[in-house]
Amino acid sequence: MISQKVAQQSLRRLAVQSPSSLTLSMAKFASPAAIATGRYMQLRPTSSTTNTTDPTKILAQQRLKRPVSPHLAIYRPQITWYASGLHRITGSTLSGALYVFATAYLISPVVGWHLESASIAAAFGALPLLAKVLLKFSIAMPFTFHSFNGVRHLIWDTGRFFTNKQVIQTGWTVVALSTLSALYLAL
Structure with missing residues (x-):
């Protein structure tokens, strides 16, 4: 019972504290306290190339490169x-x-x-x-x-x-x- 209270208090202290440089450098390792408090953020590189285009325009650019279905335009009306x-x-x-x-x-x-x-x-x-x-x-x-x-x-x-x-x-x-x-x- 006492061990649970000690663990809860230490988790509360961790949640209140601002992240230090040590915790930021160790961000790739998720501690249970960080996961419990929601302060854990997984860091990964976004891509291997530097792309400076607007991310909202990527889908529109991809759609322009897709083939267009001929639909009814290739058929003779009957x-x-x-x-x-x-x-x-x-x-x-x-x-x-x-x-x-x-x-x-x-x-x-x-x-x-x-x-x-x-x-x-x-x-x-x-x-x-x-x-x-x-x-x-x-x-x-x-x-x-x-x-x-x-x-x-x-x-x-x-x-x-x-x-x-x-x-x-x-x-x-x-x-x-x-x-x-x-x-x-x-x-």
């Missing part, structure tokens, strides 16, 4: 890329437009808007013919494309039409069918 991207965009656009219109239709009596079917039909009927066709086409095209491309994906789920030639053919078929059907719906 119908599958466009069809996949447009399928996602049209799905998001159509669902977002439905949510916005449904919300506006539900809150219209509270706010005082007139979104009844009769007022919407009257507003649409007042438009010029070209505006009607363009408006109907701009609604029909995303809908038809998303529908036909969704059928294409359902066919893929059955395990058919997976060769490169068939994938390209079905992609252009979806584009043609969706354009023709959107024009039919718009006219």
